[in-house]
Amino acid sequence: MDVSQYLDIFLDEAGEHLQSLSDQIMILEQEPENEDTINEIFRAAHSLKGMAGTMGYKNMQNLTHDMENVFSEVRNGNIKIKSDMIDVLFQCLDALEAYTNNIRESSDEGSETNENLIKALNDILNGGSAGSDEGSAEAKPKEEKKAPEAAAASGDEPWKHIKLGDTETTVLGEALKQGKTPYGLTVKVQESCILKAARAFLVFKAVEELGEVIISDPSTQDIEDEKFEFEFSLITISDKPLDQIISAASAVSEIESVTGGVLDLDNTEIESEEDEEEAAPTAEASESTEAPAEAPKTNAPAPASAAPAKADKKPVGKPVVNRTVRVDIEKLDVLMNLVSELIIAKNSLVAASGSTEDRINSAITDQVEYLESVTTSLHESVMKVRMVPIESVVSKFPRMIRDLSKKLGKKMELYMSGEDTELDRTVVDEIGDPLMHLLRNSADHGLESAEIRKERGKPEVGSIFLDAYQEGNNVIIEVRDDGNGIDTEAVKAKAIERGVITPEQGDNMSEKEIIDLLFNAGFSTAKVVSDVSGRGVGLDVVKSKIESLSGEVEVKSRLGEGSTWTIRLPLTLAIIQALMVTVGGEKYAISLGSIQTIENISRSSIKLVENKEVIHLRGTVIPLIDLHDVLDAPRLDEEDPEHIIVVIVKKGDKLAGLVVDELIGQQEVVIKSLGKYINRCKVISGATILGDGEVALILDANVLI
């Protein structure tokens, strides 16, 4: 048995506990008296300590141990929560996170002992109340007392039910001759324990240092596989006294109790042939007597097999039972690729069945249609499998805003909604940094200081909102603040000063164009460069990151009222619904997500504004973009002299009309990269393979607008 196999679980669980600690401490700061929160923190710190101990991470264990002590005192009402204490706790969290990061990278926690933090924690402990030390000292012996007490009260111990086979009896006989004593032990693991198998392993290790384990119930294999409730029994032979073995076993953390006694060989169920039938019911009986006590919820009929009930492995405190499987993202990528291939094959079938005119083929057409709907659902399911809630990314933001608030000396509050909005895993992994940047931006540049806010008649505490929601095939994430908004004049002045634009250009720019300047590389409006934001790398990085995810960023701002940053991301990156069009005899795909409407426009209604062709459609003026020009495609001779077909595409609020020759129809297309060799072409975001094997290019309408 090797602890390293638990490393992944450990890291995951540690991450969860740290997050929960962070959340709860945030709550605690607001409501210092909230008992639920204090208990929750205590529990999380305790679990962390136990887990770190199990894995042998001593520094981490020490730190969490002291945190636990502090909370134990808080829980007992001996210490009151104070602001500086919260700060220390957050520093502890940072340190713990550093440990887990080290462990993730090198499976070693590193040598940092964080003594200053431990000292700070101890100061809190000592400063809290004089009686606190006694309190914790008292608690300790009580726990230790429990074990012998329980041992004394041993009436019907489970270890007495261990069935001994021939080999075991022989070994026991031998041991007796050598003057060793056989002991039976029953170990109860705490119900909140997460790595039960690892605990059991440590108990075994501790016992084996003192003697030899003969047999266990359940078997070592089952214990390794966590196939036991919270209790297991074993028989050991040793020349050491029983007390020593029991205390060694109970020294393992998260072990609730260890009971044991000297094994009386005569009274033990020795498994021989005639006994076998009797033994089986006994085991069953003991199981059923345990069942109501241990897990009253599990009323599944206890199977006659020797394997203990496997139900309800989840630790308490997480009542919602999630049945999940961990899958390597690469395996999902392979699956996704196969689905893509399937869709291409399906498209060829659709094309082939469409070309035949035989009536006999209607059966095939039916089946092809069926296949079409199945592949579409298959694609959706695979996509959903890859989706994860953005919660994993945004959950660290409240803490970040709190720190920023202290650092910047501004009062602010973060309100989040839609944390359960789901996005493709690869997108979620990438979105954290851009969001963080936008939030920092709002905190640093957006929100005014409390005095100015007061002057302007705003509430002293600034608000930052982070809202996520799904809209059609896109996920929208909005970062909003009620701060100062963007001062376009300041931006313009800065841009001219930096040489990004000339003064003449600046005079002709619309407000929107000026705001877009913020996304220019090397642009920062912060008058003083702070370490929060304003190093001049930022918004342009945000923009390129979002664009690399096929998304887009937009800003709306009102001077004095605040700004809204909108990030729009596609749900999936691999397969899209697209409109197929022809331009100059060539086929192109336009993502349906960006298409607003399709219009048949008479040529006479095209107007010229500033020498650009526009159309007037239902009260909006829409610029026309002739795809023949953009794509350098040949013009057909037999162009309709009366009308043109215009595909109206939108990007945020902006609209544009793309002039095409012909519409082919809607199709599900698999996006293929054009490869690294051809990357100069901005308007083409990729290619797809059509049903007949031909390659069609995918137009990126966002670039055109």
Place this chain on the structure above:
Amino acid sequence: MDELSTVRTSIQYIVVKLGEERFGINISYVDNIVRMQRMTRVPEVAPYIKGVINLRGEVVPVMSTRIKMGLEPDVETNATRIIILKFEQQGFIGFIVDAVNEVVTLDTESIEKVADQKQDGAFVQGVGKTNDGLISILDLNALINEQV
């Protein structure tokens, strides 16, 4: 003798024709040779990129070796082929050639380095001698290099 033969290395080349000249392409780069097929033009790219084709479900760019090397544009015939090469960095790239002749094995010794790399021999690494005449060994990295 034995020692000598271990030092001497030989490389296999696919011999292709561009006009009347014979060129050798290191076979270790060659993934596939396909017939000329319908190509999808890609806008806004260099003139020697003729477009992209569908190669077993992958989209592969194809370049005109002739235009890249400053020769007359291709005239498609029955013998015209696309040689698909695989590069570590750029992935698959197809090269249009007039014809594919044969595979030859050349000793590194029998290849003479071209002295002046600046001239129109910019895409030729060296010249190999066979019984049938001379073969110009193509410098594939120079061919896919954007700068030239």
